[in-house]
Amino acid sequence: MFSLSEENYLKAIFHLERKYAGGVSTNALAEEMETKASSVTDMVKKLSEKDLVKYRKYQGVHLSEKGKRTAIEVIRKHRLWEVFLVEKLNFSWDEVHDIAEQLEHIKSEKLTDELDKFLGHPKRDPHGDPIPDGDGNFRISNKMLLADLEEGQAGICVGVKDSSTEFLRYLDKNEITLGKAIKIVQREEYDESLLIKINDKDLRISKTISKNLFVKPIES
Amino acid sequence: MFSLSEENYLKAIFHLERKYAGGVSTNALAEEMETKASSVTDMVKKLSEKDLVKYRKYQGVHLSEKGKRTAIEVIRKHRLWEVFLVEKLNFSWDEVHDIAEQLEHIKSEKLTDELDKFLGHPKRDPHGDPIPDGDGNFRISNKMLLADLEEGQAGICVGVKDSSTEFLRYLDKNEITLGKAIKIVQREEYDESLLIKINDKDLRISKTISKNLFVKPIES
DNA sequence: AAGTAATTTTAGATAAGTCTAAAAATTGTT
DNA sequence: AACAATTTTTAGACTTATCTAAAATTACTT
Ligand SMILES: [Mn+2]
Ligand SMILES: [Mn+2]
Ligand SMILES: [Mn+2]
Ligand SMILES: [Mn+2]
Numbered sequence: 272m273f274s275l276s277e278e279n280y281l282k283a284i285f286h287l288e289r290k291y292a293g294g295v296s297t298n299a300l301a302e303e304m305e306t307k308a309s310s311v312t313d314m315v316k317k318l319s320e321k322d323l324v325k326y327r328k329y330q331g332v333h334l335s336e337k338g339k340r341t342a343i344e345v346i347r348k349h350r351l352w353e354v355f356l357v358e359k360l361n362f363s364w365d366e367v368h369d370i371a372e373q374l375e376h377i378k379s380e381k382l383t384d385e386l387d388k389f390l391g392h393p394k395r396d397p398h399g400d401p402i403p404d405g406d407g408n409f410r411i412s413n414k415m416l417l418a419d420l421e422e423g424q425a426g427i428c429v430g431v432k433d434s435s436t437e438f439l440r441y442l443d444k445n446e447i448t449l450g451k452a453i454k455i456v457q458r459e460e461y462d463e464s465l466l467i468k469i470n471d472k473d474l475r476i477s478k479t480i481s482k483n484l485f486v487k488p489i490e491s
Numbered sequence: 492m493f494s495l496s497e498e499n500y501l502k503a504i505f506h507l508e509r510k511y512a513g514g515v516s517t518n519a520l521a522e523e524m525e526t527k528a529s530s531v532t533d534m535v536k537k538l539s540e541k542d543l544v545k546y547r548k549y550q551g552v553h554l555s556e557k558g559k560r561t562a563i564e565v566i567r568k569h570r571l572w573e574v575f576l577v578e579k580l581n582f583s584w585d586e587v588h589d590i591a592e593q594l595e596h597i598k599s600e601k602l603t604d605e606l607d608k609f610l611g612h613p614k615r616d617p618h619g620d621p622i623p624d625g626d627g628n629f630r631i632s633n634k635m636l637l638a639d640l641e642e643g644q645a646g647i648c649v650g651v652k653d654s655s656t657e658f659l660r661y662l663d664k665n666e667i668t669l670g671k672a673i674k675i676v677q678r679e680e681y682d683e684s685l686l687i688k689i690n691d692k693d694l695r696i697s698k699t700i701s702k703n704l705f706v707k708p709i710e711s
Numbered sequence: 712a713a714g715t716a717a718t719t720t721t722a723g724a725t726a727a728g729t730c731t732a733a734a735a736a737t738t739g740t741t
Numbered sequence: 742a743a744c745a746a747t748t749t750t751t752a753g754a755c756t757t758a759t760c761t762a763a764a765a766t767t768a769c770t771t
Contacts, residue, residue, distance in 0.1 A: 361605055382576070389579055
C-alpha cells in the first residue's frame with residue numbers, strides 16, 4: 272500500500288503531534304527523520320496528495336484520519352515484533368528496536384493478527400509502551416515521569432521515554448526493570464538528582480535518568 | 492549490506508544455476524525476475540562490480556562464492572520464516588510464500604539464528620525444501636519426481652516443485668500432503684496421466700501434477 | 712513598522728532501479 | 742560463409758527519495 276519511507280514519515284508525524292499539537296513543523300520532522308527540510312517538504316506534499324496528511328504551505332502538517340490509522344498500524348506492528356523478539360527469541364530490550372524498525376513494514380494483516388494472538392494479545396511492549404489493538408485503540412495509563420514524583424512518594428516503574436540502547440543498558444546495570452517499585456528518598460535541589468530506593472538499596476540517579484523513566488504513582 | 496533488489500537477483504541466479512550450469516542467460520533471468528532484459532543487464536553489471544557474480548558480456552552470469560553465500564543466506568531466511576508461519580502462526584503452506592518474500596530481507600544475523608533455534612533447527616520448509624544451516628550447507632536428498640516412478644513403484648511424498656497457491660490448494664483438496672505414501676497403480680501412456688493409490692484410495696492425476704511432486708522412492 | 716533572522720519552499724542535481732527503442736553481438740539456417 | 746533471427750547491450754527517459762543552494766515566507770527585535 273504505502274512505501275517504507277511514507278510509513279516512516281507517518282509514524283514520525285504521529286509521535287510529534289503529541290508534542291506539537293498545533294501542527295508539526297518541517298524542521299521538527301526533518302530532525303526526527305534525520306533528513307533535510309527540503310526532503311520533508313517534498314514528502315509532505317506527496318502524503319498530502321494521497322490524503323494521508325493535511326498540509327498548508329509554511330503552516331506545518333497534521334495527520335488525516337487515514338494517515339493516523341496507517342501510523343498506528345505501523346506502531347502496532349513495531350511493538351508486537353519487539354514483544355516477539357524479547358519473549359520468544361531471547362533478545363534483551365535494548366536489542367530489539369532496530370530489528371522492529373525493519374519488521375514493522377512487513378505487509379500482511381493476517382500476519383499481524385496471528386502474531387498478536389500467538390503472543391497472547393500483549394498490552395505493552397518491552398519498553399512499557401502500549402500496543403494498539405486491531406482497531407487502533409491505545410490503552411492510556413496514568414504514568415508520569417519519575418522526575419515529577421515528590422520526596423517520599425513511590426511508584427512502579429512502567430516505561431522508558433528514551434529507549435536507546437545506552438539508556439536501557441544503564442537501567443539493566445542498575446537493576447532497574449519494569450514492574451519494580453521505586454521510592455524517592457531525597458531530592459537534591461542543586462543538580463535535580465534523586466536518591467531513590469529500589470531493590471531495597473539506595474541509589475543516586477541524575478536528572479537525565481529521572482526525566483526518562485515513567486512510573487505509575489502508588490496511592491498511599 | 493545489499494539491497495532488496497540485489498538479494499532477489501542473487502536468489503534468482505542461484506536457483507537458475509541448477510538448470511543452466513553453463514551460465515544464466517539474461518533472458519532467463521529476466522523471466523525469473525519478471526522484468527526486462529535491459530534491466531537485468533544493468534543489475535548484473537552492478538552485481539559484477541560488487542564481486543557478487545562473474546559476468547562476461549553476452550556470455551551469461553555465474554554467482555561468485557560471495558554471491559552464493561549471500562543467496563543461500565536469503566534462502567535460509569525465507570524457508571525459516573515459512574516454517575515459523577506454518578508451525579507457530581497457523582498459516583497453511585499455500586499462504587506463506589509472499590510473506591516470506593518480504594521477511595527474507597530482514598537484516599539481523601542474531602534474528603536468523605534465534606529463529607532457527609526457536610523452531611528447533613528445522614531441516615525442511617513446509618514445501619519440503621531443505622533449509623541450509625548457518626554455514627550454508629544444504630542437506631541433499633534422493634528425491635525424484637513422481638512422474639519418474641515406474642508402474643508398481645511407491646514413494647513418500649517429500650516436496651513440491653511448483654509451490655504456487657493454486658497447486659498447493661489442489662494437493663490439499665485431494666489430501667496429498669508431505670509424508671504420505673503414494674503408489675503408482677497404472678500409467679496411462681496416451682496423456683501421461685497416472686492412477687495412484689494414496690490414503691487407501693485410487694486417484695487419477697495428470698502429468699502436470701506428477702511433474703511437480705517430489706517423492707522419495709521406497710526400496711522394496 | 713521596518714529590518715533582520717529563522718524557517719520553509721523551490722529549483723536543479725544525483726543515485727537506484729526500472730522502462731522502451733535502437734544498436735550490437737551471437738546463433739541458426741541455408 | 743552469408744544472411745536472418747534471436748539475444749543482449751546501450752542510450753535515453755522516468756520515478757522515488759534524497760541532497761545543496763537559492764528564493765520566498767514567516768517570526769522576531771528593535
Ligand atoms: Mn522500538
Ligand atoms: Mn518499544
Ligand atoms: Mn517460498
Ligand atoms: Mn518454501
